[in-house]
Amino acid sequence: MHTDTRDPVIAPPDIAVRLEGVSKVYDAGAAPVTALRDVSLAIPKRSFTAVMGPSGSGKSTLLQCAAGLDRPSAGRVTLGGTDISALKAKQLTVFRRDHIGFVFQAYNLLPHLTVARNITLPLLLGGHAVDKAWFDHVVSAVGLADLTGRSPLELSGGQQQRAAIARALITKPDAVFGDEPTGALDSRTGRQVLELLRHTATHLRQTVVMVTHDPVAASYADRVLFLADGQLVGSLERPTAQAVVDRMSSLGEW
Numbered sequence: 001m002h003t004d005t006r007d008p009v010i011a012p013p014d015i016a017v018r019l020e021g022v023s024k025v026y027d028a029g030a031a032p033v034t035a036l037r038d039v040s041l042a043i044p045k046r047s048f049t050a051v052m053g054p055s056g057s058g059k060s061t062l063l064q065c066a067a068g069l070d071r072p073s074a075g076r077v078t079l080g081g082t083d084i085s086a087l088k089a090k091q092l093t094v095f096r097r098d099h100i101g102f103v104f105q106a107y108n109l110l111p112h113l114t115v116a117r118n119i120t121l122p123l124l125l126g127g128h129a130v131d132k133a134w135f136d137h138v139v140s141a142v143g144l145a146d147l148t149g150r151s152p153l154e155l156s157g158g159q160q161q162r163a164a165i166a167r168a169l170i171t172k173p174d175a176v177f178g179d180e181p182t183g184a185l186d187s188r189t190g191r192q193v194l195e196l197l198r199h200t201a202t203h204l205r206q207t208v209v210m211v212t213h214d215p216v217a218a219s220y221a222d223r224v225l226f227l228a229d230g231q232l233v234g235s236l237e238r239p240t241a242q243a244v245v246d247r248m249s250s251l252g253e254w
């Protein structure tokens with residue numbers, strides 16, 4: 001299914017995520033809400049991208065559509081060469097499990113499973129064998145090599161988020177999507193997690209896309225995309241926190 005829908009014309013090999021004319025309208029009772037308006041973008045493989053914008057600008061909606069957690073009202077989303085807008089619900093569920101990593105503010109680890117079992121769960125659910133070398137590489141990269149036998153309940157918040165990142169990486173996904181992944185962490189622990197996401201793109205050669213409100217968090221990315229009123233209104237390459245603050249200020253209240 002994955003290979004059948006590959007189209008080298010719409011997704012050249014260096015692009016991990018592509019949105020083409022994506023719009024999203026929520027049917028919220030009497031007054032529909034347009035959360036995304038004709039958004040087109042391409043995210044290169046092995047890059048770290050932050051998505052910023054004022055509250056209500058459509059950041060989470062963009063992430064949900066890009067990650068196949070929600071469907072756009074119009075437009076096309078291509079992930080690693082697969083047009084996910086064309087997948088049926090069940091195919092999309094399988095595709096998400098095998099090809100997309102998620103890191104949320106809540107870690108969503110299962111307390112009755114060890115850290116190792118939590119990390120390998122996406123492989124188990126997909127009926128795939130664990131690549132021991134990649135498992136060891138990932139677990140060591142997230143700094144949990146000595147803690148894999150523990151319950152998540154015996155980990156700190158930062159360690160739990162690092163386990164969630166390892167779980168997101170275990171399938172070598174087309175992209176890892178994070179919605180405020182450091183939102184629940186204190187600033188020192190948050191910085192460690194941001195450094196890990198940076199390391200994930202640079203050294204583990206994975207693609208990371210993160211929604212954040214925090215200019216310091218965004219400064220860890222290669223590129224920041226700015227949304228306002230559901231539209232892509234600009235981007236910053238190699239951002240500094242100050243440059244992000246300045247751009248956000250020009251977008252109004254945030």
Ligand SMILES: Nc1ncnc2c1ncn2[C@@H]1O[C@H](COP(=O)(O)OP(=O)(O)OP(=O)(O)O)[C@@H](O)[C@H]1O
Pocket residue numbers: 026027028033034035053054055056057058059060061062
């Ligand atoms: N399920 C939904 N039903 C109706 N409207 C929604 C739904 N989800 C989001 N919206 C609306 O769509 C718009 C964009 O919301 P979204 O959550 O994507 O913005 P955001 O930039 O992530 O906001 P925040 O920074 O406050 O989390 C908002 O006007 C919001 O109220």
